[in-house]
Amino acid sequence: MANFELLVNGERRAVDVAPDTPLLWVLRDAIGLVGTKFGCGQALCGACTVHVDGRARRSCTLPVSQLGTAAVTTIEGLSRDGSHPVQRAWVEIDVPQCGWCQAGQIMSTAALLAERPDPTDAEIGTALNGNLCRCGTYTRIRRAVQRAAELTRADGRAR
Amino acid sequence: MTVRLSRQQVLHATRAGWYLFEPPAAIAAALPLTRRTFLRVSAAGSGGLLVLVATRDLVSASAGAVADAPFQPHALIRIDVDDAVTIWASNPDMGEGTKTSLPMLVAEELDADWTRVRLENAPLDRRYGGQGVGGSDAIASAWLHHRQAGAVGRHLLVAAAAAQWGVAADVCSTSRGVVRHDASGRTATYGSLAARAAELTPPASAALKDASRFTLIGTRVPGRDVAAIVRGLPLFGLDVRKPGMQYAAVAKSPVFARRAVRVDATRAMAVPGVARVVEIAGLPNPTHLIPGVAVVADSTWTALKARDLLDIEWEPSPFADESTASLRAQAAERLSAPPEVLHNSGNVDTALASARHVVDATYECAFVAHATLEPHNCTADVRDGECWIEGPLQMPASGRQVVAAAIGLAPEKVHVMSSRIGGGFGRRLMSDYAAEAAVVSKAMGAPVQVVDSRSGDLQHDYYRPFAVQRLRAGVDAQGRVVAWDHTLATCSRNAYRLDTRPPSSTELYGSYVGRVKTVQELDPDLVPTHIPNARLRYAALSTGVPTGAWRAPSHMAIAFAVETMLDEMAAKAGRSPVDLRLDFLGDTADVPSSAEGYTYDPARMRAVIREAAERGGIGGRAAAGRGRGFASHFTFGSYCAQVAEVSVDASKRVTVHKVTAVIDCGQPVNLLGVEAQVEGGIIDALGTAFYAEVPIARGRATVANFDTYRLIRHREAPRLVEVHVMPSRRTPTGTGEIPLPPVAPAIANAIAALTGTRLRQTPFSRDGWSLA
């Protein structure tokens, strides 16, 4: 076991875990942030996607010891109240079925839109192809990403 | 005063009370009780759930005075004096929308204001009615029960208002949580009537609304958990966290379902954080509990890591040499002399000999895993002779029985709360993971969450049965199908679960087989009612591979064979595949089709087929380079027909441009939910048709993770899925499984139209096909 200090959703968190523990399990078991989901444990499904310094990363294969001072954002930290444009779009389009994959889908989409506010279909496909949805919500996700892009631009104009 | 509760506990808090799904000792520890606190603690209902009704200032300091007795006309409903309406979501939601659609039934008849209705997950308790979900029948079974609950509530509220105003009840109306006396314009909110209504005796039943007066049923209603899902709030089984909870991962025999004969846990125990190793004996019925060895640790990661360090010798298996190839060889042998003749009319052999065209084809469908994205998990807390189970259980009532058997408790000592379920597809019909958690928790004397890795989940599933079918069919010179000889050789789910009914009874559209007297009693899709010479035979394969229900069980394999064969017949006869099918349907209305009581109406099937053919452009010309394929199927009481439009490149990569689907599921309850089920079901079936296979070698499953067990991806999904829901006022039937069976045959028929190649096995990837 070893002590690590992490920066998660803007808060400093001290944890005492084995150094090879993936960030996913630190979040879920040590910190109690269970919004980040476990689907495969081998970077094959995207359910565990979080932002590390703003970029989408698979937390299931990211050992806590390699995190250093990087800032981690989880689904719980994307917004305080579900008001992030991607979350709003997801609600509006009624995307989730079982819901298990959706935190990962949302985090991948938020990272995409932060970089490409007006993504093409091909860019959406590339950014999300690693996020599996067993329930088959892909067609609604596609619509929701486009809607989120619109909302992001509208928010930008309002600001 | 302050009360500290875990997030999970807060999740079960209602406005005026907490419904804490915890052992009393755990609650006592969490609640620093003071004399100012008014608590009523009671073991309510048959579930023995501990219910705390606390003063509201426990939950919110800003709330007003202590509530008067709330009005609870039925276990599903509660109306507080401040107009808060709570409806209990009685059945678990796996993504099929029951958490929204079932309470909608209550709210519709209650005339509650849906936008202000609160929903609570209900623990297992017979006061809520049947609480399982499966066979796409959640809506159908709740249809009258839940509406009655709402209607009785509304009846009492109206009676209370009428008494207060001194008027007759039948001159009062209700809307959005308000009773109104139409002549005087007086109004009273439901909350203001709660105390008075609570004193009235509920009638045994109350009049239900006529469908023309529905204001909620039949509309598009967003899922009620969506706002919580997009924020990552803890809703699921794997999100359960209990004070003092430990984590366990279970090692199982790679050759299926063997017991450990020697366990060396030295290396596992040496991992820091590992507490103990617990052996799980298993139950006689392998669908209840499979033997294993659990490692208990202080975190999921440690448990999973240490589990892989166990050195275990497993007892030998008679199926240690089994493989997909050996099953195929066995099937070939069994197909030539199938023991069960389920139907035989006319003279098939003569008819085949004299038919104008005959097609003789063999179809193979691989073992398929459920691969629910939320892996195998459950949390149990066994202490003081009682057990609390919380997790993704699709069948909480049978889960209770299995858990009770596994740990030797009376079923009434087992309390079950189903969480939101991260995908079911049939896997959560079993409760083996609840039994695992209970066995380990009992050994530890502490709450335990059992978790499996993806590879464990894929390698120890109850798979969709491997199925081989031979179909010989013949058309005459007029293009009519005159002979139909269908033989199936499959792994029988029924045999695997030690059921005494014939092995075929789970493999041929449910339990109607054995009751068959005439061809009319067979499922009309299986043996079209107008084929004069028809034979149906079945053989079960001997296997050690665990099998279970997989979304639209047995329908998938059979629809693939039947619907591609019909297409082939039409092509041979030079007829439209739609006309050929319409010929079959005949005019016999309401042919009883299965023991589940569903009724098959050829007129509804015909309407769905025509609608889909027209919307999907069957008979018209596809754009250059594109082909269209048609298929239809009757599943669990609902009707679905589809047209797939595809193109294919030189390396067998298939682009699915569009799938047009028409469904008749009776009165749609939540249109948005029905559409979601059809869209998602088509995408699921598409990925399964192209990629899903669990190969068997040396008696074990040779899949490891999503690299070797491939799921459909974003870019591969159809460019467009068009869903049309037939308007209907008939009693609703299901939607969760209905859209799947037509997908594989519609795609195969489209590929055949375009290339002339007939696909006869799933997954299509076996023959080199993939999705573009």
Ligand code: FES
């Ligand atoms: S759990 Fe990390 S990618 Fe699947």
Ligand code: FES
């Ligand atoms: S919504 Fe169920 S896995 Fe995506």
